Amino acid sequence: MDFFIDLVIIGLSVGMVYALVALGISLIFSGLDIIHFAHGEIYMLGAFIGLMLFQKLGLPYIPTLMLAVIITGFVGVIIERVFYRRLTSAGGGYTVAGMGMVIVGFGMSIVLQNIAFLIWGPKPLPFPVPFGRPIEIGNLTLPMSYVWIVVTALALMIILNLVLRKTMIGLAIRAVAHNKDIAYLSGVNVPLMISVIFGTACALGAAAGVLIAPINYVQVQMGIGILIKAFAAAVVGGFGSLPGAVLGGLLVGVVESLGAGFISGTYKDIYAFILLIVVMMVKPSGILGVEAKVKA
Amino acid sequence: MAPMLDIKDLVGGYGSVQILNGASLRVDRGQIVALLGGNGTGKSTLLKATSGLLKPWSGSIAFDGERIDGMRPDAIVRRGLVQVTQGKEAFPGMTVEENLRLGAYVVRDRAKTAQALERVYSYFPILKEKRNQLSGTLSGGQLQMVCIGRGLMSSPKMIMLDEPSAALAPQIVMDIFRTIHRITRDGMTVLMVEQNVRMALLLATYGYVIKDGVIHIEGSAEKMIHDDNVRLSYLGGTVANREAQL
Numbered sequence A: 001m002d003f004f005i006d007l008v009i010i011g012l013s014v015g016m017v018y019a020l021v022a023l024g025i026s027l028i029f030s031g032l033d034i035i036h037f038a039h040g041e042i043y044m045l046g047a048f049i050g051l052m053l054f055q056k057l058g059l060p061y062i063p064t065l066m067l068a069v070i071i072t073g074f075v076g077v078i079i080e081r082v083f084y085r086r087l088t089s090a091g092g093g094y095t096v097a098g099m100g101m102v103i104v105g106f107g108m109s110i111v112l113q114n115i116a117f118l119i120w121g122p123k124p125l126p127f128p129v130p131f132g133r134p135i136e137i138g139n140l141t142l143p144m145s146y147v148w149i150v151v152t153a154l155a156l157m158i159i160l161n162l163v164l165r166k167t168m169i170g171l172a173i174r175a176v177a178h179n180k181d182i183a184y185l186s187g188v189n190v191p192l193m194i195s196v197i198f199g200t201a202c203a204l205g206a207a208a209g210v211l212i213a214p215i216n217y218v219q220v221q222m223g224i225g226i227l228i229k230a231f232a233a234a235v236v237g238g239f240g241s242l243p244g245a246v247l248g249g250l251l252v253g254v255v256e257s258l259g260a261g262f263i264s265g266t267y268k269d270i271y272a273f274i275l276l277i278v279v280m281m282v283k284p285s286g287i288l289g290v291e292a293k294v295k296a
Numbered sequence B: 001m002a003p004m005l006d007i008k009d010l011v012g013g014y015g016s017v018q019i020l021n022g023a024s025l026r027v028d029r030g031q032i033v034a035l036l037g038g039n040g041t042g043k044s045t046l047l048k049a050t051s052g053l054l055k056p057w058s059g060s061i062a063f064d065g066e067r068i069d070g071m072r073p074d075a076i077v078r079r080g081l082v083q084v085t086q087g088k089e090a091f092p093g094m095t096v097e098e099n100l101r102l103g104a105y106v107v108r109d110r111a112k113t114a115q116a117l118e119r120v121y122s123y124f125p126i127l128k129e130k131r132n133q134l135s136g137t138l139s140g141g142q143l144q145m146v147c148i149g150r151g152l153m154s155s156p157k158m159i160m161l162d163e164p165s166a167a168l169a170p171q172i173v174m175d176i177f178r179t180i181h182r183i184t185r186d187g188m189t190v191l192m193v194e195q196n197v198r199m200a201l202l203l204a205t206y207g208y209v210i211k212d213g214v215i216h217i218e219g220s221a222e223k224m225i226h227d228d229n230v231r232l233s234y235l236g237g238t239v240a241n242r243e244a245q246l
Helices: A002-032 A039-055 A061-088 A096-119 A143-165 A167-176 A180-185 A190-212 A222-237 A240-262 A270-282 B043-051 B075-080 B096-103 B110-123 B125-129 B141-151 B170-187 B196-201 B221-225 B227-244
Strands: A135-137 A140-142 B005-014 B017-025 B033-037 B057-061 B081-084 B158-162 B190-195 B206-211 B215-220
Touching: A002 A039, A002 A061, A002 A140, A002 A143, A002 A167, A002 A190, A002 A222, A002 A240, A002 B141, A039 A061, A039 A096, A039 A190, A039 A222, A039 B190, A061 A096, A061 A190, A096 A222, A096 B081, A140 A143, A143 A167, A143 A190, A143 A240, A167 A180, A180 A190, A180 B075, A180 B110, A222 A270, A222 B206, B005 B043, B017 B033, B017 B043, B017 B057, B017 B075, B017 B206, B033 B043, B033 B170, B033 B196, B043 B075, B043 B081, B043 B158, B043 B190, B075 B081, B081 B141, B096 B110, B096 B141, B096 B227, B110 B125, B110 B141, B125 B141, B141 B158, B141 B170, B170 B190, B170 B196, B196 B221, B206 B221, B206 B227
Parallel strands: B017 B215, B033 B190, B033 B206, B081 B158, B158 B190
Antiparallel strands: A135 A140, B005 B017, B005 B057, B206 B215
16 A cells, blocks of 8 residues: 555656646647647756756756746847747648648757757766655655655646736736637737747746656657657646646556556557557547637 | 827738738827728727737837837837727636736725726726636626727727727627717727627727728728718628628
């Protein structure tokens, strides 16, 4: 029983990381109507930037996390403004123009991987953070790095939720996500809001990268696996739904952890997709998903 | 005095399809102007070009003495010209009050927003009752009230309404028109696109009929209401369609 609870807790904390990346993917989908295939690389970039700040500048972990999140957010804003905007502003959704966006996303993912390769090289780099002794709850011992993930990710989710629900800028973001024309006619600066949405999504991805880095190594290919799992998480929860992204991320994390613990760790990556297939068979729109978004 | 809205030789359309072929129209301060025309004649396109959703290809649009053609829609809202689109498009995931507050996005003043909110509630008391309800749960008439209310929230100088009576029950249409009348009595300038010709001309002071993207007939509303040409040119399209169907 303790083993089971252990696995669930570890699954939940890794799931938080998936949830952060899935939140970004869902935010971008609902705000920009595109699927961002380079989001895994944003996560990778966040982890590398964090590692640089931590090791080269010797910053403590919390300032490292905050600064890496902010820097990556701005990098995301620049990427979107320079490379994506001309495609998304031409509109198109799922049409030929939308297809162009898919290709540009994949291209960006390769470009970012190569840039990271040129700067940081192919070797996985450790991100050793002295978190202190693991905490003990009854028979369970939980490494502090997992506690950090849960606390930070929860804090970020609560902040995101409050901003979206309670502030004018949140109202504007929700308006842009639902209908850009009406948002425009309400006086919202839509191009600026799109930058805000994309930057926020990239910041969340970077936070995930910096949080997972002390557990895993930081390496150039780390974005590929996370993209696919976060994508599975977003789809399981209901694509475009933010609570769905969180729920999906946690489910993927727990299922993966239980599968690795009780069945076999060799095929750890399979369990997320078994979950995905089962959910798709039972409820194709995802657990919290509504019917497909109608494109104007 | 310069007109509130002065559109000259407006040409525009979607992609390579030209809809407006040089339409000119002016709205004076405090007027209610009705813009009439059949389906596909360019009424909505003209409004979209004016509100900035659509970039005009040529021609000029001046609002309150300033050229606004080519500006972004939010910049035009900031200058006091608001469009309420056709189709009662509110944000279904937001409450009535959130929808309305969004309309005051350009107003960065809490007191002014609260004042505007009270004014909208005085025009549409039912919205005050339903303030915390999601707008997705409202009836068609209430949705239209939310949309008009949202348009009024930034306290604009002029509002453009695209078919405020479309797809509403007659009783609700009367309510909406009565409120539009009240709003203009309080000093608002209105440009209204309507299919409901009679009602629109009863409310308006001046009317335009658009056909094939140009202004076809114009005149005072009183004269137009008795003008057979107006009825003919307005109904022309639909009669022809009906004959084609037969």
